[in-house]
Structures are given as C-alpha cells and as structure tokens.
Amino acid sequence: MPYTAPFAEQRFVLDVIADLPGLAALPQYANATPDMVDAILSESAKLASNVFAPLNPIGDKTHAKLANRVVTLPPGFADAYRLYIEGGWAGLGVAESHGGQGLPFAVAVAVQEQLTSANMAFALCMMLSQGAIEALAVHASPDLQDRYLAKLVSGEWTGTMNLTEPGAGSDVGALKTRAEPAPDGSYRIKGTKIYITWGEHDAAENIVHLVLARLPDAPPGIKGISLFICPKFRPDGSRNDLVCTGLEHKLGIHASPTCTMSFGDNDNCTGYLVGAEGAGMRAMFTMMNNARVQVGLQGVAIAEAATQHAVHFARQRVQSAKFGAGRDPVRIIDHADVRRTLMTCRALTEATRALVYLNASAVDRSHAGDVAGTGLADFLTPISKAWATDTGVEVASLALQVFGGMGYVEETGAAQFLRDARIAPIYEGTNGIQALDLVGRKLGLDGGAHWQELFAQIRDTIGDLTAHADLKTIAPWLDDALAATQAATIWMTGANNPDDIAAGATPFLRMMGLTLGGWLLAKQALTAAAYLASGNGDPAFLTAKITTARFYAEQILPQVAALSGPVTRGAALLYAIPEADLAA
Structure with missing residues (x-):
C-alpha cells in the first residue's frame, strides 16, 4: 500500500501546537511563511511517496551488504539519495549563515516525519547528518566549519x-x-x-x-x-x-x-x-539531543505508516458477520473491536505527533534566545524520545493485529513496521535511561518551573473545555489525569530513596506522556471547534479532530491514574526475589 503524507494533519499541528505563525514572526525564521511551508511539505510528500516509499520493501529484503570493507546499499538507494541532495533537503533547518534555508526545526521535523514514514532505514542517514551539522555549527572552530559544514549542509557528505x-x-x-x-x-x-x-x-x-x-x-x-x-x-x-x-x-x-x-x-x-x-560530551550532547527528538519522531512516523496500512486493509478485507447482526460477512472495519484498534492507533499517533512538534518548536525558541524555550525543550526531550517510541512499537503491533494471521507473514508488509520500530526505544539512550533523566535531572530544572508551567497551561485548557458546550465532556478525564500526574510528580520530587525513584521512573514518564498527549489533543479540539463555528477549514477533518480528542480522553487517559501505584510503590518488590532465584 502506498504511503500518503498526512499534509492537513501536519499543517494543523504546526500551526496550533508548534505555533508556526509565532515562529515565523522571529527574524531568523522569517522564511517560514504559510505559502513556503505548504510548498515544502507538498514537495517533500512527493519525495517520500514516490521515491523513498517504493524502496522500503526492497531495502528490507535486500539489506545493506559488506564486502572487502565496502558497504553497498540496496538497489535504488544511492540514486534516491542524489535526488535528496538535488532537492536541497539536507539544509532545510540549517541557518542561512551556514548555507541552509533558515527554516524552523519544527518544519524540518515535519519533512523528516514524511521521509521516515516512507522509509525509516533510509531516513536515518538524513537524521544523523542533521545532528552532525548542529554539533559542528555550535562547537567547531571556524576553520573546521569552513572545511566541513558546507558539504554536510548540501548533503554531498x-x-x-x-x-x-x-x-x-x-x-x-x-x-x-x-x-x-x-x-x-x-x-x-x-x-x-x-x-x-x-x-x-x-x-x-x-x-x-x-x-x-x-x-x-x-x-x-x-x-x-x-x-x-x-x-x-x-x-x-x-x-x-x-x-x-x-x-x-x-x-x-x-x-x-x-x-x-x-x-x-x-x-x-x-x-x-x-x-x-x-568538552566532548557537551558537544556530543548537542547532536544527541537533536537525535533524541528525531528518534521520538520515528515513533510518530512508524505509527502513522502502520496505521495507514491497517486502515487500508481493514477497508478491503471482508470477514465474519458483525456481532449480533446476522450471518452476512462485512468488511472488518465495521467490527467494533477493529474500530477500537484503529481509533487507538489514530489517537496515539496524533498525540505523539503533537508532543514532538511542540518539542521541536521549543528547540526553535531556544535557538532564538528564549530561555523558557530552552527549559521546555530540555524537559520535553526525554518524554518525546521515550513515550513516542514506545507508542510507535505499540501502534505497529496493534496495526499488525488488524491484519490477523496475514500480518504475521511478510507479504503484507505489516511486520516490517513492527520490526523497524523496535530499535527506536533502544538507541540514542534507552527509554529507561530517558526516564531516569526525566526524574533525576529534568524535573528539578529551574526549581521545577517547567512542569509547573505545563500543568498551569493544562488547567487553563480544562477551564476552556468546561466552558465549551460541545467539549466539556473531555474536561473531567483530563482533570483526573492531571491530578494523578501532579501527585506523582510531587512524590517523585520529594522522595529520598534513589532506588524508589528509579523504580517508578518508567511508569512516571508514561504518565507524563499520556497526560501531555491528552492535553495537546484537547487544545486541537478547541481550535477545531472554533474553526467549525466560524466556517473555516474542512468540516470532516475538524470533526475528526474533535472525535479523536474525545476518544483519547475517554479510552486512553484513564490509564494515567492506574499508573500512580507503579510510580509510588518503591523498589522493595523489585529486589524481593534473590538474584539466584530469578535465574532459577
């Protein structure tokens, strides 16, 4: 099944969550006009769908090969990379002073999402080069920058x-x-x-x-x-x-x-x-933090591609009568359980996309000298990396489930998404390390100012939802999730036993991701409702945004409160069985 870039969704999230108009008002991002961003995403969508995506199954079957210390890529990859260079895509988010196009990281992230959905293995090359460019632009001497940046920015190297x-x-x-x-x-x-x-x-x-x-x-x-x-x-x-x-x-x-x-x-x-x-680690962390946001994006991208694949199959596959509705078989998309699966895939994908785009926007504001943007980017990065990649694996698995036994065989392509997605929670710092970074360093940044500010914004959104006749049903679910997450955060910041803190770190990061995701979908629902009321935008798209936010609130946000126990129970049970008995 061909990949189709979610253009309308990406543009909506860029405007509503990443605040692209606000970024474009900053001098260094003045090139990010609406027409320019539309043109860029439209063209990158063609590159993703027509060039990168057809190579994805070829690369999966053929593999990169090593012979006599020379690595040969699968057929078509080198030619596709030349098209990438010729299109000037490598320098999209690089400052004009270094030969780039001076667009926000948030826009570059949207392009990278398309390429990654189309072909994650290939897009890894572009991702790492972008991180290398940033590290050298910040830390290398002028001589090294003159020698290496131009070729990296062009994509020739x-x-x-x-x-x-x-x-x-x-x-x-x-x-x-x-x-x-x-x-x-x-x-x-x-x-x-x-x-x-x-x-x-x-x-x-x-x-x-x-x-x-x-x-x-x-x-x-x-x-x-x-x-x-x-x-x-x-x-x-x-x-x-x-x-x-x-x-x-x-x-x-x-x-x-x-x-x-x-x-x-x-x-x-x-x-x-x-x-x-x-000072090597300081310089390398510039590259690593760029990569961690982009690895989180890989979770979004795989989730999007896997969901598209599953929806297409579910609309074609006819099997079994609908529950309690006679004997005539129907398309499986008409079965309630399949609908639940597809809606879960959709809601989680849109929630993680919003989080990663918000993170990228915070990076942009940091680059513009906004101290609050720096703190927010630092706080969100481990959540983006870990929660989005865990979600990518989860959605790829759910999407495969839609295919039934046909998903478990390689011919349908569903299995590749799950296999490709599984590396993302591991590299660029395992997700367990990200959770420890969140509770060990990021919660305490600036005295906790960044999570406190986020929680205040969530409370404001809850107030807006409560006052909205059509969206007020979302408010109690988000309110419960915020209360549980805030209580867990206070427990984390007040705990004294390092083992207890470490024991709760991973479920705590998931709590934070789930709650932020619900908040960002609710914000989009409010905007969608306002657009509908004023007659702006595509009614079908906007209505779907509201429905997805409601589904997430009612079906996914209740998980947050259930994580309170695992977060706060401490480490005693983790060590209660002696090591030798674990190995028995």
Missing part, C-alpha cells in the same frame, strides 16, 4: 555519531578509544566503535565521523572525553585510516548499515578536535 564501544554500552565514560596529539595540531585516533548507523555506505562521496575519544592525560569518566572529526577522506583527498569491519544482522531497518568501525589500525587515523579538550 553525510555525518555519523561514534559513541558506543564493545564492553561500554550506554556507559560512555568507560570508552577506551584514544587520541594522541600530532605535531601538525591534529590527532591520531585509535579504537573501535560499534552500532554506528550509516558508518559506511556508497551514497555520498565522504562521511564525516564525529568520534568520542580520550587524550593520554585525560581524567577517567565523562569529564575526560573529547570530540573529534574523523573524515573518511582527509582534506587532501587521501583515504583516512578508518574502516568498517562488520555489519550487524538486525531485527529491522535492514537497509540501514549498522557498522563496527575501526579507527587507526595502521596508527594513521587523523582526527580534528571539536571544541575544547575534555
């Missing part, structure tokens, strides 16, 4: 992130890759990195690796880590001493080469320091 090492996993501070100063001011890098997405491929003429390494006299732990550019080809055109030594055989995203990279096998891998010595 691609970027990677090299953190993880054998034996270190998520503990970046345990890395062993070394950096030795060289007489010419560069460094000699030596070590091995694993799980390097798009670390080697044949679509771009050069690959710019951002590599974390430790100088000889560096202290242990994270404070001793520095960041280096290690290009596949040096500025003089010579091949650098770095190679892909293996490709992972993965559950999904088969077309995305996940590489083991070896640096300095011949003691001649040239690296260039980004920022100050020992």
Whole structure:
C-alpha cells in the first residue's frame, strides 16, 4: 500500500501546537511563511511517496551488504539519495549563515516525519547528518566549519555519531578509544566503535565521523572525553585510516548499515578536535539531543505508516458477520473491536505527533534566545524520545493485529513496521535511561518551573473545555489525569530513596506522556471547534479532530491514574526475589 503524507494533519499541528505563525514572526525564521511551508511539505510528500516509499520493501529484503570493507546499499538507494541532495533537503533547518534555508526545526521535523514514514532505514542517514551539522555549527572552530559544514549542509557528505564501544554500552565514560596529539595540531585516533548507523555506505562521496575519544592525560569518566572529526577522506583527498569491519544482522531497518568501525589500525587515523579538550560530551550532547527528538519522531512516523496500512486493509478485507447482526460477512472495519484498534492507533499517533512538534518548536525558541524555550525543550526531550517510541512499537503491533494471521507473514508488509520500530526505544539512550533523566535531572530544572508551567497551561485548557458546550465532556478525564500526574510528580520530587525513584521512573514518564498527549489533543479540539463555528477549514477533518480528542480522553487517559501505584510503590518488590532465584 502506498504511503500518503498526512499534509492537513501536519499543517494543523504546526500551526496550533508548534505555533508556526509565532515562529515565523522571529527574524531568523522569517522564511517560514504559510505559502513556503505548504510548498515544502507538498514537495517533500512527493519525495517520500514516490521515491523513498517504493524502496522500503526492497531495502528490507535486500539489506545493506559488506564486502572487502565496502558497504553497498540496496538497489535504488544511492540514486534516491542524489535526488535528496538535488532537492536541497539536507539544509532545510540549517541557518542561512551556514548555507541552509533558515527554516524552523519544527518544519524540518515535519519533512523528516514524511521521509521516515516512507522509509525509516533510509531516513536515518538524513537524521544523523542533521545532528552532525548542529554539533559542528555550535562547537567547531571556524576553520573546521569552513572545511566541513558546507558539504554536510548540501548533503554531498553525510555525518555519523561514534559513541558506543564493545564492553561500554550506554556507559560512555568507560570508552577506551584514544587520541594522541600530532605535531601538525591534529590527532591520531585509535579504537573501535560499534552500532554506528550509516558508518559506511556508497551514497555520498565522504562521511564525516564525529568520534568520542580520550587524550593520554585525560581524567577517567565523562569529564575526560573529547570530540573529534574523523573524515573518511582527509582534506587532501587521501583515504583516512578508518574502516568498517562488520555489519550487524538486525531485527529491522535492514537497509540501514549498522557498522563496527575501526579507527587507526595502521596508527594513521587523523582526527580534528571539536571544541575544547575534555568538552566532548557537551558537544556530543548537542547532536544527541537533536537525535533524541528525531528518534521520538520515528515513533510518530512508524505509527502513522502502520496505521495507514491497517486502515487500508481493514477497508478491503471482508470477514465474519458483525456481532449480533446476522450471518452476512462485512468488511472488518465495521467490527467494533477493529474500530477500537484503529481509533487507538489514530489517537496515539496524533498525540505523539503533537508532543514532538511542540518539542521541536521549543528547540526553535531556544535557538532564538528564549530561555523558557530552552527549559521546555530540555524537559520535553526525554518524554518525546521515550513515550513516542514506545507508542510507535505499540501502534505497529496493534496495526499488525488488524491484519490477523496475514500480518504475521511478510507479504503484507505489516511486520516490517513492527520490526523497524523496535530499535527506536533502544538507541540514542534507552527509554529507561530517558526516564531516569526525566526524574533525576529534568524535573528539578529551574526549581521545577517547567512542569509547573505545563500543568498551569493544562488547567487553563480544562477551564476552556468546561466552558465549551460541545467539549466539556473531555474536561473531567483530563482533570483526573492531571491530578494523578501532579501527585506523582510531587512524590517523585520529594522522595529520598534513589532506588524508589528509579523504580517508578518508567511508569512516571508514561504518565507524563499520556497526560501531555491528552492535553495537546484537547487544545486541537478547541481550535477545531472554533474553526467549525466560524466556517473555516474542512468540516470532516475538524470533526475528526474533535472525535479523536474525545476518544483519547475517554479510552486512553484513564490509564494515567492506574499508573500512580507503579510510580509510588518503591523498589522493595523489585529486589524481593534473590538474584539466584530469578535465574532459577
């Protein structure tokens, strides 16, 4: 089934939740006029549907392949990447001062959603390059920026992130890759990195690796880590001493080469320091935070594609009589349980999209110097990354269920969405790590000002709902969810036992995501109702927005209160069975 970009939905969320008109009023985003954004999303939709999507099943079956340390992409991918470059898509959200188009991150996120829905494995290449551009734009010296940014912004070169090492996993501070100063001011890098997405491929003429390494006299732990550019080809055109030594055989995203990279096998891998010595994690976190928002977006994108696939099948498949309605078989979309499944997919997808777009808008405001935008972006990022990716897996699984046994076989394509989605809760910091970041760092930012402000806005929305004749039924459900989430937040911020806090972190993050999602859908319902009353917009679309918000409130928000127990029960039961007995 072909992918169709949800253009009307994206534009509505950009305006109502990301406040695109407000962003466009800022000098650096003045290019984001309504006509410009419409044109961009219309053209990127064609690229996604006509170029990226047809390659998705091909890449899934063919895989990226490694031979003689050269990675070859599946047929058609290199040609598609050239179309991406020619369209100028790589620099969409990059400042004009660095050769980009100066559009908001929120708009770039909407484009990236389309590409990811169409072909997640392929879109990973673009995602990582965008993060590399941001890291270099913020932290690299003018000389390095002159040497590398233009080609990355054009898309002629691609970027990677090299953190993880054998034996270190998520503990970046345990890395062993070394950096030795060289007489010419560069460094000699030596070590091995694993799980390097798009670390080697044949679509771009050069690959710019951002590599974390430790100088000889560096202290242990994270404070001793520095960041280096290690290009596949040096500025003089010579091949650098770095190679892909293996490709992972993965559950999904088969077309995305996940590489083991070896640096300095011949003691001649040239690296260039980004920022100050020992400040590597600060620079890398710029790239990682960009990637975490975009990985959250992957959850949205897969949920959208899987839902479209399921709805199309449900409208075609005829099976069984409707419950209590005689013997004549009907299309399965007429069965109440299938409708529940599809509505759940729709509501969760729209809720996570709103959250990620809000997060992207906060990043834009942060880049414009808005301190409150910085705090909001920091607070929302772990929620976007974790809740949206968990939701992507959940929706992909629900969508597969609509297909029944036909979903479990590969011919229908439903299984690929679930396989591809499953990596997103794992990489860029597992979702458990995101939950710990939320309760350990983000709740306390600025004395809790950011969650307090969000809760105040939710209370205002509840007031607006209560006063609205057609939407007041949403208000009590959102009010209950807010009360439970606020009580859990107060418990979290007041708890003293670290194990108890850690034990409740994951269900707490889900509480926060569910509640914020319900609030953002309610805000959209209020706007949709206002548009309907004034005769603006498509009545069918606006009515569906209201119905989806009501469904989410009545069918999904009640989960929030049920999570209060898991959040606040503490860690005792987690450790009550001795380790040896768990292994028995």
